[in-house]
Amino acid sequence: MSLVLIDTRTARGLFTALLFAVGIGFLYAARHTLVAFLFAIFFAYLVDPLVSNLEKLVKGRGRAIAIIYLLLLILVGIFFSFVGPRIGHEGAKLGQSMPTLLGKVSSGEIVEEIGLERHWTLNTQQQLKEYLIDHSAQIKSVAQRVGLRMAEVAQNAWLLLLMPILAAFFLKDGRAFSDAFLRFVHSKPKREFMEGVIADMNQMLAHFIRAQLTLAALSLVFYTSLLGIMRVPYALVLGTAGGVMEFIPVVGPLVAALLIVGVAVLMTYKHWLILGLLLGVWRLIQDYVISPRVMGEKMELHPLAAVFGVLAGGEIAGVLGVYLSIPIMASLRIVWRRWQLYSEKKRFGPLNEYAFGSGEFPPRG
Secondary structure: HHHHOOOHHHHHHHHHHHHHHHHHHHHOOOHEEEEEEEHHHHHHHHHHHHHHHHHHHOOOHHHHHHHHHHHHHHHHHHHHHHHHHHHEEEEEEEHHHHHHHHHHHHOHHHHHHHHHHHHHOOOHHHHHHHHHHOHHHHHHHHHHHHHHHHHHHHHHOOHHHHHHHHHHHHHHHHHHHHHHHOOOOOOHHHHHHHHHHHHHHHHHHHEEEEEEEEEEEEEHHHHHHHHOOOOOOOOOHHHHHHHHHOOOOOOHHHHHHHHHHHHHHOOOOOOHHHHHHHHHHHHHHHHHHHHHHHHHOOOOOOOHHHHHHHHHHHHHHHHHHHHHHHHHHHHHHHHHHHHHHHHHHHOOOOOOOOOOOOOOOOOOO
């Protein structure tokens, strides 16, 4: 009689767990490359409507992609020729002045400068100055961490150059990639389930990326215009940074406002309170007037679910997790709704089809 130490089912379970662990390890090791591919997909979603419309005119998707890329290259060249040097100059000046400004904060000297302008009492100035001096080590530590994080981002900046190259392949062969994936699903109900998930996720991601770009562009125009009119130091670079941070849900606008007001305070700008108030008013208009109309209800996410996703994403993957939290939460909802439809079809037969953004789950037919 043979002695079986591990039965077949246990062996399969262990092998599956091993493969899963290896897969997680691979994803972590190749995380920077995967991020480049992910943002290439987002860029492809952004450009795809232009390519699809032009494809009919030039009678070829490859030609349409080449023309759109050429136009984008011309626009980028014009931007960097006229605006880029000013942004670079202001950014360099701000970077050079930051050590001096941080030194004023940690030594409490900034309190004396602001106190003289605001006519604070000597007692108030002394208390604030002592507080900053007592926490000077923490201030320097935070500044060092921010500097290291910015250096890490700069080291991976080359991935931005790779992004449009990868996006060209997704634009040209994206449908072929999805068809190749669906060939692995042989069951018709499961194939319909996967087709529905892919179609809904395509629509959701395209809508999300374009809405985020619209909101970021509006914020960029508002920030640069407001800061320029109010003559805030480094208006152009701060306005550009604020527009870029709009891409990061919830946290990005808050960081942008703190950055703008913080630099204004450090530069002893007199009207920083009015500036902060106007930024708060803009945030309310953006969140409660503009964003609902641009984003609409197609994301099908409750605000509480969005906040949870942002906080959890930040805990797991930092800034990248915050940015991806909304589409990931929306994708999970799509999979859940499609799985409900798939389960109902198995139990009761064909149902009215569910489409992403249509609202409620369909009634049984």
